[in-house]
Amino acid sequence: MLPTRDEALAIVHEYTESPGLRRHMLAVEASMRAYARKYGEDEDRWGVAGLLHDFDYERWPNHDRAPDSEHPSTGVAILRERGVDEDILETIMAHADYTDVEATTRMSKTLRAVDELTGFITACALVRPTRLAGMKTRSVRKKMKDKAFAAAVSRDEMLENCAELGEDMGEHIAFVIAAMQVAAEDLDLNGPAPG
Template sequence: MLTRNSALELLKEHVTSESLIKHCMAVEGSMRAYALLYDEDVDLWGLTGLLHDIDFDKHPEEHPMHARKYLSDLDLPETSLTAIEEHGKLDLKTRDTLISKTLFAVDSLSSFILAYVHVRPDKSFDGIPLKSIKKKFKDKAFARAVNRDLILQGAEDIGVNLDTHMENVIQGIVEWETELNKMGFSLV
């Protein structure tokens, strides 16, 4: 049985960038939050989020098409493996599972929320106001590498409005940061 600790160790074997590991953990928290909302397997969805960028360091130009070879010996279900492969296909209109749509939807927004926390004077996850996130979202100079169109498409794909999607991801990341702190980790 794949545990979170063994999944994190596997991720660290293939990903050397601390910021990418933290991004993966933020996506993990976002996926866990949505799994709760959708009454899905929270641990499985979290592991899918945690491992979604496992091949990025070694294959940035072909990411995520090499992820399956790193994950093939694990007991992840096909739906998780497919979601991981599909999250990097920007023009894909055939995502047909909820886990696949959700992973795509939370990936870029999780990066955006982390970027926001990093510019806060205290780098705190406490009381992240939706109003401030929306203001930064409109500021194209802020976190310019984060594609706003992908965030909008992701929210549409899972059938929620942008404000609700932002609130869900904020809540997921904030709650996961609290849990990570108990394990000796932090997203900042």
Template sequence: MQPNPVYTRDAALQIVQEYIQSHNLINHMLSVEAAMRFYARYFHEDEDLWGITGLLHDFDWEKYPTLDQHGVAGAPILRERGVPEVIVQAILSHVDSSGVARETTLQKALFACDEITGLITAVALVRPSRSLMDLTSKSVKKKWKDKAFAAGANRDEIEHATQELGIDLWQHVDNVILAMREIASQLGLAGETTPSVE
């Protein structure tokens, strides 16, 4: 099957709904999509291409939940579904064990947006507002050194990924929070507050 150069978000969402049952994992993928769309605008790149890459990046995690399989096992499925190779390569590159080096800004952005969204979600959930709307990097910074908090969010990987992308860590955190605010209601993290200015 020939890859479709004009690949739609609806087609990607169909794959996500077919392969993912976990509501939390879908929210994670939507969060990464939002962050990738933010960075596509930031870098003047194709927002749909970047967004779809974020949306699909973990589609195979429930079927292949180990780091040696994740990404690599899913790539042939994506190719069969007509997902453009540029997206497949970016998804492969976000898993170090795939052996695909991160060379493009798209690939580096996906790696940088992946882990951080989980940490931001965890911080939002323990706030009284349970909201992204009044969350800033200052709150994330307070939880950063507490390794027991959101232990699954690899701080070293987040720092490394942000350096690869060439953006200050805390600016990156604020950028991703802004991106996730755009879909806060969908994520159940809108609360009843309005964004604060710090």
């Protein structure tokens, strides 16, 4: 079963209180939908996978990176009980590199490639007066070189996941920025910055 976007969003709201985490899932959804259009894939399927990929993270964050419990395993078990299609569940499992589920499909490789990058782009937008408006690839690249900025985000992981997807990093950054700009209002990044 492929949940509708409204059904997937209801699951997100049922399990996730944090506005920031909700916005992250919306950013990933926007990027997944854009890549699905680019690749000629099912936009709704890819969007739902992006929207649901972290819905369980707030309740079961998995700080120990256990491969078969907490996030994303717990969420996948919940979705499986609800009858969600296995390719979406596999994609969600594969987005976490500690689950031992390899990203072998284009959908799963795309989720891995956009997940960290959307978070990094959000961090970049939050320090800009115009947020996502007018953001350029070069400014994101510059922030990537600053190891103190968004230090928890692995630059190596972003580069590796982009390479696995087969995209040029500069083009990938520009593509994800553009996808997020379309959803900027929902992401609360449509600028200007408050105050």
